[in-house]
Amino acid sequence: MRVWTQFTDTLGAALVFTGAAICLLGVIGMLRLPDVLSRSHAATKPQTLGLLLVLAGVALRLRSGMDLATLALIGFFQLMTSPVASHLVARSAYRTGQIEHAELLIDDLDEQLTERAPEPEPEPGPGTD
Amino acid sequence: MKRLITLSRRDPELPPFSAELAGRRRRVLDLPLIGWLTLIWVLLWSTLTWANIITGAVVAVFVSLAFPLPRVDLGLRLHPWGIVVLAGSLLYDMYTSGVKVTRQIFTGYPHRPAVIAVQLRCRSDLMMAAIAVSVSNTPGGSVIEVRRATATLFLHVLDADQPAALEAARRSVWRLERLTVRAFGTRDEIERVAGRPPDQGTGDPANPGDRGEEPDRGRDDEGRNGT
Amino acid sequence: MSAPETADRVLLVAAVVILVVAGALLLYRIWRGPSMLDRAISLDVLAALIIAGLGAKSAMARDPFYFPIMLVLAFLGFTGSVGIARFIAVRDRPPARPAPTRPRDKEGPR
Numbered sequence: 001m002r003v004w005t006q007f008t009d010t011l012g013a014a015l016v017f018t019g020a021a022i023c024l025l026g027v028i029g030m031l032r033l034p035d036v037l038s039r040s041h042a043a044t045k046p047q048t049l050g051l052l053l054v055l056a057g058v059a060l061r062l063r064s065g066m067d068l069a070t071l072a073l074i075g076f077f078q079l080m081t082s083p084v085a086s087h088l089v090a091r092s093a094y095r096t097g098q099i100e101h102a103e104l105l106i107d108d109l110d111e112q113l114t115e116r117a118p119e120p121e122p123e124p125g126p127g128t129d
Numbered sequence: 130m131k132r133l134i135t136l137s138r139r140d141p142e143l144p145p146f147s148a149e150l151a152g153r154r155r156r157v158l159d160l161p162l163i164g165w166l167t168l169i170w171v172l173l174w175s176t177l178t179w180a181n182i183i184t185g186a187v188v189a190v191f192v193s194l195a196f197p198l199p200r201v202d203l204g205l206r207l208h209p210w211g212i213v214v215l216a217g218s219l220l221y222d223m224y225t226s227g228v229k230v231t232r233q234i235f236t237g238y239p240h241r242p243a244v245i246a247v248q249l250r251c252r253s254d255l256m257m258a259a260i261a262v263s264v265s266n267t268p269g270g271s272v273i274e275v276r277r278a279t280a281t282l283f284l285h286v287l288d289a290d291q292p293a294a295l296e297a298a299r300r301s302v303w304r305l306e307r308l309t310v311r312a313f314g315t316r317d318e319i320e321r322v323a324g325r326p327p328d329q330g331t332g333d334p335a336n337p338g339d340r341g342e343e344p345d346r347g348r349d350d351e352g353r354n355g356t
Numbered sequence: 357m358s359a360p361e362t363a364d365r366v367l368l369v370a371a372v373v374i375l376v377v378a379g380a381l382l383l384y385r386i387w388r389g390p391s392m393l394d395r396a397i398s399l400d401v402l403a404a405l406i407i408a409g410l411g412a413k414s415a416m417a418r419d420p421f422y423f424p425i426m427l428v429l430a431f432l433g434f435t436g437s438v439g440i441a442r443f444i445a446v447r448d449r450p451p452a453r454p455a456p457t458r459p460r461d462k463e464g465p466r
Binding site: 022025028029032033035037038040041042044045048049052066067069070073079080082083086087090091094 | 262
Binding site: 031074082 | 360370374384391393394396397398400404408420423424430431433438
């Protein structure tokens, strides 16, 4: 029994460490990638995978029912809300022309935007829940 | 004498799992919403006592009376096994595409990003929102734009050197769509998704030819609320 | 303190140090960020890093005291960058859409 709790503790600490390392990798990506949309790809990593690993590690070290529920709720809300922000940022980056259209290999959206001549009404982003 | 509270089991006009309060204005309470708000309240206090549960329920009822939501059937069904499969597949996707993005970061430029359109098969707003959320939770895809009328997602793909990568991105979106609808969708959405993907991208990926053939149905404002 | 507990502490302290380094690098991106949208994304990531740091701290102390703060950050952390993306970034829109120029981008993409 003693060995088992010790094992769980160490596994939790290792998970927290791995999550932190993934966060660091994502931040390095945010420093190195050239434009806004690419950076938002790198930003997804600390927000999802890194944070989930850290929360799993904390859950392994705390091991009480109420704390587990709270941690699950934290992860759930993080997964639900961060796409809203990243979608709005990406959309606004595209619309304000902060990406180089010449760099894009294929651009399916450009013709759709230009054929609807007036600026389309701003729709609420998906998943605004 | 009129009842003070009418449950939806007694009154088939009400939406499922809801209760109606008697009064001058008809107020309909959504019971799962109240349960969810109470759960969040209890978790914020982080102790499970009866006092917390009761005050949480009171606050939830008050909030949903003070800020009423429009009555829309969202079409949300929970399939537990589908949710498990979706969660596992999302975790796996997060891992693999995280590795891919990391390789992209450290091998340096030049990479060629692209913006591609992916036509979805299901049409309901909630499903599209759920698909967009699960697509943008994996590090490889970020959703730029969503067209509700044609159910099209516009993705930014980080590495699009060859057309095979674009095809792979489209296919992974369709796979996520299938899994998401199997986790949360109604029955006919699941049946619609079981078919093969719309034949866009079988030929020239840049060809927008067969888009917009669907009639522009439902730019109605119900179901706009996105919750 | 037994050897595995020492290993746990080392791992957790290393995790906190890594998170602090990541936050410092992110502050560089916020300071430097060529556009407001970069700062918006960085703010979002910073919220995630704060949640992770609080998680590491409470894993070290085995103390759920900070969990409500993490919860609130997880569901309100995105509002700042939504505000930036909706209202501030639109204001510094470049003049013409067909020929996008990037006037604020001093460092150049590559």
